[in-house]
Amino acid sequence: MDIKAGLLKKDKRAAARLISMVENGETEAVRIIKECYSMTGHARIIGITGPPGAGKSTVTDKLVKLLRKSGKQVGVVAVDPTSPFTGGAILGDRVRMTDLSCDPGVFIRSMGTRGALGGLSKAANGAVMVLDIFGMDYIFIETVGVGQSEVDIVKFADTVVMVMVPGLGDDIQAIKAGIMEIGDIFAVNKSDRDGSERTAAEIEAMLDFNRNEEYRPPVLNIIARDNTGVAELLELIENHWKYLNESGSFRQKKTKRLRTEIMNIFRDMVMRTVYSLGGGTNIIDELAEKVMERQLDPYSAADILLDEFTKNRKDNY
Amino acid sequence: MDRPIRVVVAKPGLDGHDRGAKVVARALRDAGMEVIYTGLRQTPEQIVDTAIQEDADCVAMSILSGAHNHLFPKVVNLLKEKGAEDILVVGGGVIPEDDIPGLISAGVAGIFTPGTPTSVTIDFIKANIKR
Numbered sequence: 001m002d003i004k005a006g007l008l009k010k011d012k013r014a015a016a017r018l019i020s021m022v023e024n025g026e027t028e029a030v031r032i033i034k035e036c037y038s039m040t041g042h043a044r045i046i047g048i049t050g051p052p053g054a055g056k057s058t059v060t061d062k063l064v065k066l067l068r069k070s071g072k073q074v075g076v077v078a079v080d081p082t083s084p085f086t087g088g089a090i091l092g093d094r095v096r097m098t099d100l101s102c103d104p105g106v107f108i109r110s111m112g113t114r115g116a117l118g119g120l121s122k123a124a125n126g127a128v129m130v131l132d133i134f135g136m137d138y139i140f141i142e143t144v145g146v147g148q149s150e151v152d153i154v155k156f157a158d159t160v161v162m163v164m165v166p167g168l169g170d171d172i173q174a175i176k177a178g179i180m181e182i183g184d185i186f187a188v189n190k191s192d193r194d195g196s197e198r199t200a201a202e203i204e205a206m207l208d209f210n211r212n213e214e215y216r217p218p219v220l221n222i223i224a225r226d227n228t229g230v231a232e233l234l235e236l237i238e239n240h241w242k243y244l245n246e247s248g249s250f251r252q253k254k255t256k257r258l259r260t261e262i263m264n265i266f267r268d269m270v271m272r273t274v275y276s277l278g279g280g281t282n283i284i285d286e287l288a289e290k291v292m293e294r295q296l297d298p299y300s301a302a303d304i305l306l307d308e309f310t311k312n313r314k315d316n317y
Numbered sequence: 318m319d320r321p322i323r324v325v326v327a328k329p330g331l332d333g334h335d336r337g338a339k340v341v342a343r344a345l346r347d348a349g350m351e352v353i354y355t356g357l358r359q360t361p362e363q364i365v366d367t368a369i370q371e372d373a374d375c376v377a378m379s380i381l382s383g384a385h386n387h388l389f390p391k392v393v394n395l396l397k398e399k400g401a402e403d404i405l406v407v408g409g410g411v412i413p414e415d416d417i418p419g420l421i422s423a424g425v426a427g428i429f430t431p432g433t434p435t436s437v438t439i440d441f442i443k444a445n446i447k448r
Contacts, residue, residue: 083346088347089351091351094367095355101355
């Protein structure tokens with residue numbers, strides 16, 4: 001399969017294959033991305049995050065459907081937690097987006113957070129790049145919403161929608177420190193439940209503490225399940241986009257994001273090179289043994305590794 | 318640093334009994350695979366589109382309603398049509414012994430009926446995927 005030709009012809013299988021190859025850091029994939037990179041930068045990237053059970057997938061499903069009505073092409077990257085013990089994951093976000101499966105203008109890719117060596121960063125970034133080249137007008141990244149990925153999402157998205165849900169009570173107090181800085185829009189979902197007005201009011205109160213003179217994140221009550229408030233939410237997303245462009249903070253934000261991306265790719269390249277030194281992890285194992293025997297200390301071991309790495313790069317460039 | 322094996326677990330047709338599918342999904346996750354769980358009432362078209370977008374290595378279907386002779390081969394054929402015949406197709410559920418040879422010759426690589434240890438299914442998938 002000629003992946004690049006397929007990608008440019010909008011063949012979904014080629015795009016899907018390329019995403020996998022980028023995740024694996026395959027040379028062929030890197031070559032294609034390099035050749036096609038000038039085609040990126042057009043898609044609007046929207047992050048959907050929030051606590052588990054808030055209804056992120058349903059919100060995404062409704063927003064995508066609404067965008068489809070106006071003929072937009074939409075990509076979705078749905079991330080679920082990878083088990084740190086087994087390395088496996090149940091990726092169940094598609095369950096809420098069944099109708100979109102056969103829509104030719106929609107591409108949904110599920111992936112696990114995949115833990116230590118990059119987590120949300122590497123694989124999701126690759127998928128977004130490919131979908132951007134593919135020609136998507138909007139790309140949604142839907143994350144797990146607990147821990148590191150909440151912070152990571154900011155490094156990816158132009159607009160972050162924080163989906164909350166009433167009934168969390170004091171839990172809001174516990175998580176407010178992080179989320180108040182992250183959300184560009186707060187959507188209180190399942191607003192047919194008791195306490196939805198109060199939840200919205202609490203969020204407004206906490207936003208009062210972090211007053212950004214230029215932009216105040218709006219708070220909206222919605223019921224995604226029956227499409228209530230979804231059109232309004234989309235309008236808020238469009239408003240945020242306008243604000244980003246008019247205020248000039250867009251460029252700054254994107255450049256900062258690219259800086260992180262470059263560092264992540266660099267870090268990944270270093271690790272790959274180290275792991276392929278002299279036939280796999282043998283060198284590292286040997287060094288660990290030596291440190292165990294107190295023939296070396298960990299810092300000297302790392303120095304040796306750095307020397308090997310430098311030698312390796314010079315020889316193999 | 319290769320990515321994990323990706324398996325689409327789907328229930329085609331109108332059968333609503335998903336306990337078996339969930340047991341298998343969990344077992345595959347515990348074996349280190351990424352399981353794209355699509356839920357109930359999937360059409361063959363939806364299953365195939367999902368498998369393609371997700372670049373799945375394997376499609377694992379569960380049917381307890383008796384519609385396997387129609388739906389399993391339909392998925393195999395649709396995959397072939399879309400140029401995705403390298404995706405491994407396996408199935409399980411309430412499937413009479415007599416129907417198994419027919420399904421195998423229609424392109425389903427393995428059938429795992431109730432009572433099959435999940436380790437058998439896991440080992441089969443690991444041994445037979447195309448990468």
